[in-house]
Amino acid sequence: MKKLLPVLIASAVTFQVHAQALPDEPHMQVNGVGEVWATxxxxxxxxxxxxxxxxxxxxxxxxxxxxxxxIALLKEQGIAAKDIHASQLNIHSKTRYNRDSQRNEFDGYEVSRSVNVILRSVDKYANVLQALVQTGANQVGQSQFGLSNYDELYAKARQLAFKDAKENASVYAQGFDAKVGKVYSINAIQHQQPTPYPRVEMKMMASDAASSVQDAYNVGEIKVSATVNAVFLLDN
Incomplete structure (x- = not known):
């Protein structure tokens, strides 16, 4: 029965483990997950x-x-020129279907320009967006929120993932009356910086009052996560 123990433990605690070399000795595979939330x-x-x-x-x-x-408005708001990216000109001819002639007829031109703006302070977000709409922007894309200290936060999440993996190994080993030995291999899953779409509440910008505009936006938090797969040897 002792020879079956490693197999039972490995199957019980393996979740989404990526392919990696496994030892011939008794062992277990575990995952560890760490999460950090930040504004x-x-x-x-x-x-x-x-x-x-x-x-x-x-x-x-x-x-x-x-x-x-x-662009002039953004510079007046103290936004650096390097953080203002104006697009090239896009021109499309439009047509409409004439039911009488059963033909597509020319219906004018559509000209578009866009600008991406990086705000280094989220506090400016509501007022800057409101001002851009008032200045002439008639289409607003999805805002992308981010973390300037992402690497630091990911390092914290990774440490939590290491801790979680060790705790999982200890819990499962105890459940089968085994002892956790040395770590045999570690497979850290590389996470890309999360697409910065946190929980954000947006309401129609119906008032020019700065306080009302500011209250219409509620920026939530972004989750930074790390996952590690580890193979531990089992001591008799």
């Missing part, structure tokens, strides 16, 4: 200006003018 301290805003006209140059001039005002 975002930076955010990337994406807004666009879309103009339609039968005259392409007229639409372009209007879009360029609004984008120029938006």
């Amino acid at each position: 975002p301290d930076q955010v990337t805003i994406n807004v666009s200006v879309n103009e339609q006209s039968m005259d392409v140059m007229q639409a372009k001039q209007v879009a360029d003018g609004k984008l120029a005002k938006m």
Whole structure:
């Protein structure tokens, strides 16, 4: 029965373990997970200006003018030029279906420009976004929240994952009257920085009052996680 013990333990505690070399000696495989939650301290805003006209140059001039005002506004807010990324010009011809002639007919041009803005302070988020809309932005993309100290937070999550793996090994070994020996191998799963879409509550920006705009946004937290797979030898 003792020879069956490692097999039973390994099957009982292996969850999503990646392929790795296993020892011939009695062993167990365990996962460890660590999580750290933090409030975002930076955010990337994406807004666009879309103009339609039968005259392409007229639409372009209007879009360029609004984008120029938006860039000037951002610089007035103290945002560095390196954090303001204006897109190139996009022009699309539009058509509409004429039921009488049963043909697609030219329906003007759509000209668009967009700008990505990195805010190094989340506190500016609500007011800057409100100001961009008032200046001429008529499309708002999904804001991306991030963590400037992600590497530090991931290191903490990784340490928690190590601790969790060791605790799991000890618990399962005790359940089978075994003892945890030396670690045989470690497989750390590399996590990319999480897509920064935390829990965010957004309401319509109906008021010009700064306090009302600020209250309409509630930025939640971002989870930084780390996972480690470990193989431990079992002592008799």
